[in-house]
Amino acid sequence: MSTAGSTTRTDPVYDSVRTTVETAIRDVVGEWYYEECQISLDSTFAEDIQLESMEVMEVAERLIEEYEGRVDFVAWFADMELEDLIELTVGSIVDFIVASLEGTLPARAQTADG
Secondary structure, three states: OOOOOOOOOOOHHHHHHHHHHHHHHHHHHOHHHHHHOOOOOOOEOOOOOOOOHHHHHHHHHHHHHHHOOOOOHHHHHHOOOHHHHHOOEHHHHHHHHHHHHHOOOOHHHHHHHO
């Protein structure tokens, strides 16, 4: 399992978000595949986990439902280029959700809210 560049935060919010994201992925791909891929914070959705676009949408829908408007995934994704989406990692989603919940997003990411 790759750990290079992984975030090493261990606060309760981070741990909770990480568990929620990992559970959403596991629910979509299945336990066996999740373990087989050795999914980590550095795993990319496109290359490492090899999710199809519909599976990515299913993970996103689960997270949108979980965070009920407290995290603006649509604006975040809309601000990304195709290459950014292809290189999106589990850790980057966890970091984005945590920053959204803690209100620590950079000004650029917050401008989508109005």
